[in-house]
Amino acid sequence: xxxxxxxxxxxxxxxxxxxxxxxxxxxxxxxxxxxxxxxxxxxxxxxxxxxxxxxxxxxxxxxxxxxxxxxxxxxxxxxxxxxxxxxxxxxxxxxxxxxxxxxxxxxxxxxxxxxxxxxxxxxxxxxxxxxxxxxxxxxxxxxxxxxxxxxxxxxxxxxxxxxxxxxxxxxxxxxxxxxxxxxxxxxxxxxxxxxxxxxxxxxxxxxxxxxxxxxxxxxxxxxxxxxxxxxxxxxxxxxxxxxxxxxxxxxxxxx
Numbered sequence: 001x002x003x004x005x006x007x008x009x010x011x012x013x014x015x016x017x018x019x020x021x022x023x024x025x026x027x028x029x030x031x032x033x034x035x036x037x038x039x040x041x042x043x044x045x046x047x048x049x050x051x052x053x054x055x056x057x058x059x060x061x062x063x064x065x066x067x068x069x070x071x072x073x074x075x076x077x078x079x080x081x082x083x084x085x086x087x088x089x090x091x092x093x094x095x096x097x098x099x100x101x102x103x104x105x106x107x108x109x110x111x112x113x114x115x116x117x118x119x120x121x122x123x124x125x126x127x128x129x130x131x132x133x134x135x136x137x138x139x140x141x142x143x144x145x146x147x148x149x150x151x152x153x154x155x156x157x158x159x160x161x162x163x164x165x166x167x168x169x170x171x172x173x174x175x176x177x178x179x180x181x182x183x184x185x186x187x188x189x190x191x192x193x194x195x196x197x198x199x200x201x202x203x204x205x206x207x208x209x210x211x212x213x214x215x216x217x218x219x220x221x222x223x224x225x226x227x228x229x230x231x232x233x234x235x236x237x238x239x240x241x242x243x244x245x246x247x248x249x250x251x252x253x254x255x
Contacts, residue, residue: 003035003039005029005031005032005035006035006036006039008039008042010046010049011188012192013049014050014053014192015046015049015052016053017036017040017043017053017054018054019054019056019057019062020057021057022057022059025062025063025101026056026060026062026063027063027064027065027067028062028064028065028106029066030069032066033084036087037084037087040088040091044093047254049093050195050202051093051095051096051191051195052094052095052096053095053096053097053098053184053188054096054098054110055097055098056107059100061097061099061100061101061103061123062103062104062105062106062110063102063105063107064104064106064107064128067132083139084106084110084138085139085143086139088113088114092203092207093199093202093203095113095116096114096116096118096187097110097111097117098118098183098187099123099125099165099174100122101123101124103124103125103126104126104128104162105126105140106138108127109127109136109138109143112143112144113139116190117173118175118177118187118190119174119178120165120178120179120183121165121166122180123165123174123177124162124164124165125162125163125164125165125168125174126156126161127140127144127156127160128162131160135157140157141153141157144156144157146213147173148172165177198234198237198250199236199252199254200231200235200236200255201234201236201237204227207227208220208224235255236252236254240252
C-alpha cells in the first residue's frame, strides 16, 4: 500500500519505519495505526529484513494519540483495536526504538514494546493519560511496571509526569542515551551487529525472553529449554560451530 503518515525504508538488512506527521508531533490517528500495521506485516514477510528500527520525524517519536479522534472513540472500538505493542512483540525480528523526541502516551507504549531502546538526549517519556481522565490502554500499565518496577510505574502513571532521557536511562526505561546527531548512526550500528548473527537464534531468543516476561520462572525455564533444544537442530547452529572451529566468520542463512 502507499503510505502517507509513515515512511518505510530499507538499508540492506535493516528496515526503518518512521512516523511522519511532524505537524501533529506524529500523534497516532487511525490512518497512522493502519499504515503501521501494514508496514509491520510487510517487513514480517520480507526475508531480507533482519532488524527493524522505529523512529519519528521532527521533534517527536510519537507524542501520543490523536486527541480529536480519541474524543469520538467508543468502548467497542477501543476494545477491538489490535494493540500496536503486541504486533511489535509478536514480530519475530528484533525491533529497535530510536527515540528522537517526545514519546508520550501511545508513543511511550510503542517504545516499551520494542526489544532495544536508544534515546536521543532530547527525548522525553511519559504516560500522561490521567491528565485527560483516562488510563494507558496500549500496554503502559503492564509493560512499564515490568521495566521500571511497580512503584515507579505507579508514580509515572498516577502523576502523568514527563521525564527526560537521562532519568529514563537511570530508571531502566531505555538502554542508553546518545547525542541527537549520533542517534541513528548508533542505532544502525547496533542493528547491523544483530543482523550479522543467526536470525534463527535471535527469533528463538526473543520468543523465550517475551514468554518469560509473562510467566513464572519455572515455566519460563521450561520454555527456554524447549527453544534451546530446537536451536540445536538448525542449519545456523551447524554453521556457527563449524565457523568457530575453522576460525572464520559464519555465513548464517536464518534456517
